[in-house]
Amino acid sequence: MNSLDTLVKQHVAPVMKAAGFAKKGRIFRRAAPNGDHAFLHIDADAVDPDKFVFEVSFWMVPLPSWEFAYRDVPNPTAPNASGALATCKVIPPDAAAHQPHEEGYFRSRWAFVEPDTRDLCGQELARVLTEEAIPRMVRLLDRRTLLDDIRTNPNGELVRLRDAVTSEILLRIDDDPVADVEALLYKAEADDEWALPFVTWARERLARRAAKET
Structure with a gap:
């Protein structure tokens, strides 16, 4: 060995x-x-x-x-x-x-x-x-x-592998109010022109979640 x-x-x-x-x-x-x-x-x-x-x-x-x-x-x-x-x-x-x-x-x-x-x-x-x-x-x-x-120690020993907004969306998308996550998605769109694939995926996930909760 x-x-x-x-x-x-x-x-x-x-x-x-x-x-x-x-x-x-x-x-x-x-x-x-x-x-x-x-x-x-x-x-x-x-x-x-x-x-x-x-x-x-x-x-x-x-x-x-x-x-x-x-x-x-x-x-x-x-x-x-x-x-x-x-x-x-x-x-x-x-x-x-x-x-x-x-x-x-x-x-x-x-x-x-x-x-x-x-x-x-x-x-x-x-x-x-x-x-x-x-x-x-x-x-x-x-x-x-x-x-x-990752919010309080953005440059600390724990290294975030995605940008701040994307990271926050991924960590809130399944549990936080849908409207709050939607607001973050609008911010992601405004901040990054390359964010469309992620935003599209996230909105589809949010829609499935909303359908289950109604």
Whole structure:
């Protein structure tokens, strides 16, 4: 077994399973009752011949975001991170970081030496997941919480993958008053001449919802 896979099996899988996440390879998935998903990805980086280097990130996939992204695909697969609305790196503490004194993108890389520091790195990752990342992912499965986060921290560690108005529409389209969402659609049309496919899709979804509610 690859050393990174050993770390994942021994240290990551138990805490993710306890939090209700299903495992497939190095990807962990948890679904909310409304079809929204949270994913945790562990991805190897072949950047250091002397260490196992990898990155950990989570991806928030509200069902409307997934369904818009795959609107033209017949019988799409179950949601995955390609339909994410937001993503966030899980940052290692110094003891498990590949470049602990680096700033920016490269500071997100985890690393260990096999076998000397694999368990230390795995224990630190399990701790960060348990104390920080998992509780945050679970909170962000609530659309209102996710909306509040991307509204109040637009340039924070949680990276929004769509523009602000589109993100807000996707997070409000199934639950908020139809008139309020319609007002946002008019704003999307006014702000972006390329928004027509999205606006058309959103209005059709709103119409179906309104028909069910009458």
